[in-house]
Amino acid sequence: MQLRWLEDFVELARTRSFTRAAENRFVTHPAFGRRIRALEEWVGTRLIERSKPLELTPAGTVFLDAATNALEILHGARTQLQDAAPALENNLKIATGRTLAATYFPDWYDDAVRRAGFFTATLTTSGAEEAILRLASGEVDLLIVYSSPHTRLLIDRDRFDWLPVARERLVPVSALDGRGRALFHLPAGSDPLPWLAFARTLTLRAVLARHLAEMPNRPALRPVYQADSYESILAMARRGTGIAWLPHRLVQDDVSRGILAVVGGPEWQAGFDIALYRRRHDAHPVLDALWPQLAAGHADD
Incomplete structure (x- = not known):
């Protein structure tokens, strides 16, 4: 059980509307509905009459x-502990994705x-x-994210x-055969290409869908695998399971190493x-x- 499920349920009980509650919780309507169903599964009974x-x-x-x-107790304890803990001077709390944390954040922080x-x-x-x-609730100060129609x-x-x-780009990548040639090619032939696809929850799904359209x-393209993790799709691409579009920063080392x-x-x-x-x-x-420093730096790029 996740704490955010409780917060979702309380907001739904307050608004009596899936649409309004999802908007107030900054999630899509389908994602909000999945979280309420997950909470009901954890409790073991229906909590909502969907009428x-x-x-x-x-x-x-x-x-x-x-x-x-439970939320009042947990949030109160968190506030009390935060007030008692020594604060880090000039600390910036940042939320980002797992891929950006590894491929972009270290260089961004140094800069x-x-x-x-x-x-x-x-x-x-x-x-x-x-x-x-997390950004909307004040849990973090800054969000670093792939910009897409979804976000x-x-x-x-x-x-x-x-x-x-x-700027970043999605690049199509393929594993190599024993002679160092790509297993999959673009443009493709008449047979569908096995494709390692993004799950609906991944930000870049909308970017790729719009580009291909x-x-x-x-x-x-024939989907043979779908995941909500770019790293998982990368692992399957390395095995030669199919073609994948992935962020260039994520695959550049694999490309340079052949x-x-x-x-x-x-x-x-x-x-x-x-x-x-x-x-x-x-x-x-x-x-x-x-x-302003970052804004000026980006304007000069």
Whole structure:
């Protein structure tokens, strides 16, 4: 059971609307519904009468009191412990994805320190929807995320400032055969290519879908594997299971070492931004000094 499931349930009980509760929790309607169902599975009974208007079941009414009390106790304990703990001076709390944490954040941090002076960073990783929720709730100060139609839909531009800080691209990659040649090629032949696909929860799924839809000679792709982790898809690409589109920063070492090959020409690659988001009007000494420096640096790129 996850703490956010309790928070979702309390918000749903308050609004009596899946749509409004999902918006207030900064997740998509389908993702919110999956989390409520997961909570019901954990409890072992239905908590919601999915009628109009939405109502709590008798079990849901009992569980609402328990969830509310549990959240009050846990958040109160967290606040008390945070107040008692020594604060890190000039600390910036950052949420990002697991891939960006490994492929982009180290260079970004070094560059940010050079521009604005030393600061400490506390990094948490998760999926994009959870990271956005952490920023919206004030759990973190800064979000580093792949910018896509999916993330732009979830983030309210009236509440957050944003800044594109780098370009990235999805590149199609293939494992090599024993003679060092790519197993899969673009453009493809008449047979569908085995494809290592993104799950719906991955931010870059929308970027790739839009790019392929605009290709005049889009290849026939046969999904043979789907995952909600870029690293998992990379592992399957190394084994030669299929062709995969992955962030260039993630695959560049494998390409340089001859483990994978980028296939097709530049027209098969999809460019997108890496972006920063912060809550508008929230003062933070590190961000207030860093933001104009990064904005100026990106303008010069």
